[in-house]
Structure formats: C-alpha cells, structure tokens
Amino acid sequence: MTALADHALIDRFLEMMTAEAGAAPNTVAAYRSDLALASQRLDGGLAAADADALTRVANDWAALSRSTVARKSASLRRFYAFLADEGHRADDPGKALPRPGTARPLPKVLSHADVDRLFAAVAERQARPIADPNDLRLAALIELLYGSGLRATELVSLPRNAVHPDRPFLILRGKGGRERLVPISDRARAAVAVWRDHVDSDRLWLFPSGKGHLSRIRLYQLVKALAADAGVPPDRVSPHVLRHAFATHLLEGGADLRALQSMLGHADIATTEIYTHVDASRLVELVNSRHPLADVPARVDVPPRAP
Incomplete structure (x- = not known):
C-alpha cells in the first residue's frame, strides 16, 4: 500500500477511536504520532506490513522505556485489529509486536509536611504588601489540584462559572467523555471565588490566558x-503529583477505594489501586481499628488434655 493509503487508514482508525471508543484527545494524538512514525519507518508500508517488518519497527524501540514501548505496541495492535475488522487485511500481524509487562511504577509521593510547605508558600505570596492577582490564581489552582484531584487538563479548561459558591461539587466530563461528580472543599471554593473576581465576566474560562485558557x-x-x-525539590512536584497526593492522603485517612475511583474518574479500579502504596503499619492500624470484630475478644478453645 502507498503512504497515502497509510495516511487515509490512520485517519479512519482515529475517527473510530474518537467516535466509538471514546478516546481522549491526548490518546488520539499519541496514537497518531506512533502510527505516523511507524509508517515513516516502513516507507509508507505500515498498513501492509508483515511480522518481519513489525519486528524491525519494534527493534527501534530498544532504548525506550517499558511504558512507551507498551503504548506504541498498543497503538499498532489496535490499528491492525481495526484493519482486520474493516476487511482491509485478511490477517492481523500485531502478534509480532512486543508486550512489555504492565507493572506500573509507584507514583511520586508528597508527605503531609511537603504539602503544608507548598500552601505556606502560597500564603506567603498572598501576604505581600503589593497584591498580585497571579498569586490569587495560584492559590485557586493549588487548592483545586490537591483538594479535588483534578487532572491538569480538566483544571486549566474549567469554565468560568464551573465552581459555584453554594455547591460543594462540580460535574466534569473527563477521559472518554465520562461524567463524574467531584467534591470541592470549602477552602477551594473560597479561593476560586476570590480569584474569579479578577476574571472579566465575558471570559469563557476560569483560568484564561490570551484568547484561550x-x-x-x-x-x-x-x-x-x-x-x-x-x-x-521541584523534580518531586508536578500537577499530577498533587493529584497523587490527593488520592494517597485520602486513602491514608481511611477513604473507600470505590469512592476514590469515582472522584478520580478511573474507568478501571485497577488504576486506582496504584494508590494503595500506604505504609504496611497504616494498613494494619486500619484493620485493627475499623474491622467489625476489632473490639470483640477472640475466643480460644483449648482442647482437653489426653488422659
């Protein structure tokens, strides 16, 4: 097949991923990049590639991380499954692609003291003699990141009136178009209300920048x-790390895993389970203090001695 055929089939595949599978824009962009690079590597012969050709492509990934190889393999395997389903191929060569382990690294963790230092720095900025509206914006951003566990994309694209002063939650449409209810703390609502007073009423976004957000x-x-x-240390902190901190600290406080799954917007609870990397001592404490039999004395029946 020609490079033009590759391009057209990749477009059709991504349209399917968007319309039928509900893939998020970032996922579609990553798949497009993976498929375009593989097509370029095979001189426009990706759609017609055989197992040997895919092995050559996979060999180019040797220096990449396991997670990147897993994503690239998934992109190509789904593409070939699509071609087979649509009748563009009679076979599926995707089996030749590597399947690296699905184990995930534990997320970076911020302690409660780290989070306290971040909020102390925010408060110090707001206490400056000459007020800077950007400090109010920063306060609202950090309160929402740590207080509600929002994804970075969800946060920056919040509409101006998404957070209501008298409603302790907001409804978000996250990955795959799935809606979820996100609780908003009193602190976060107060910080947003102060910041919103500095956002022109005709702006679409809560955190505008230029013509967009x-x-x-x-x-x-x-x-x-x-x-x-x-x-x-800045290398330990990012918007996603604050989302991790939100989840981890809630679990440490005894939050229910299913409730956390709903708040984070995870389709699969296996994704949420990565946050159960709390101290073994903390888990033991939770069992001993929260289990229904925690306060019931154990009954030990001692068998009679043999005569």
Whole structure:
C-alpha cells in the first residue's frame, strides 16, 4: 500500500477511536504520532506490513522505556485489529509486536509536611504588601489540584462559572467523555471565588490566558516554581503529583477505594489501586481499628488434655 493509503487508514482508525471508543484527545494524538512514525519507518508500508517488518519497527524501540514501548505496541495492535475488522487485511500481524509487562511504577509521593510547605508558600505570596492577582490564581489552582484531584487538563479548561459558591461539587466530563461528580472543599471554593473576581465576566474560562485558557505547560511551570519557593525539590512536584497526593492522603485517612475511583474518574479500579502504596503499619492500624470484630475478644478453645 502507498503512504497515502497509510495516511487515509490512520485517519479512519482515529475517527473510530474518537467516535466509538471514546478516546481522549491526548490518546488520539499519541496514537497518531506512533502510527505516523511507524509508517515513516516502513516507507509508507505500515498498513501492509508483515511480522518481519513489525519486528524491525519494534527493534527501534530498544532504548525506550517499558511504558512507551507498551503504548506504541498498543497503538499498532489496535490499528491492525481495526484493519482486520474493516476487511482491509485478511490477517492481523500485531502478534509480532512486543508486550512489555504492565507493572506500573509507584507514583511520586508528597508527605503531609511537603504539602503544608507548598500552601505556606502560597500564603506567603498572598501576604505581600503589593497584591498580585497571579498569586490569587495560584492559590485557586493549588487548592483545586490537591483538594479535588483534578487532572491538569480538566483544571486549566474549567469554565468560568464551573465552581459555584453554594455547591460543594462540580460535574466534569473527563477521559472518554465520562461524567463524574467531584467534591470541592470549602477552602477551594473560597479561593476560586476570590480569584474569579479578577476574571472579566465575558471570559469563557476560569483560568484564561490570551484568547484561550491557561496551558498545561504553564501550569506545570507554576507548580515547579512554587515548589522551589517552598523548599520542596521541584523534580518531586508536578500537577499530577498533587493529584497523587490527593488520592494517597485520602486513602491514608481511611477513604473507600470505590469512592476514590469515582472522584478520580478511573474507568478501571485497577488504576486506582496504584494508590494503595500506604505504609504496611497504616494498613494494619486500619484493620485493627475499623474491622467489625476489632473490639470483640477472640475466643480460644483449648482442647482437653489426653488422659
């Protein structure tokens, strides 16, 4: 097949991923990049590639991380499954692609003291003699990241009136178009209300920038700068790490895993289970204090001695 055929079939596949599978824009962009690079590697012969050709492609991934190889393999396997389902191929060569282990690394963890230092740095900025509206924006961003576990994309793209002063939750449409209810703390609502007073009423976004909204990259930079000010190593802090902290600290406090799954917007509870990396001592404490039989004395029947 020609490079043009590759391009057309990739477009059809991604349209299917969006319309039928509900793939998020970032997922579609990653798949497009993976497929385009593989097509380029095979001189436009991706759609017609055999197992030997795919082995050559996979050999180019030797220096990449396991997670990246897993994503690239998944992109190509789904593409070939689509071609087979649509009748463009009689076979599916995707079996030749590597299947690296699905084990996930544990997320970076912030302690309660680290989080306290971040909020202390925010408060110190707000206490400056000359007020800076950007400090109010930062306070709202950090309160929502840590207080509600929002994804970076969800946070920066919040509509101006998404957070209501008299409603302790908001409804988000996250990955795959799935809606979820996200609780908003009193602190976060108060911080948003103060910041929103500095956002023109005709702006669409709660965190506007230029003609659109604050970018994920800019949010990343703001969080890193705050970490540096707070004395927390910036390489340990990011918007996603604050989302991890939200989840981890709730679990440490005894939160229900299913409730956390709903708040985080995970389709599969296996994704949420990565946050159960709490101290073994903490888990033992929870069992001993929360289990229904925790306060019931154990009955030990001692068998009579043999005569």
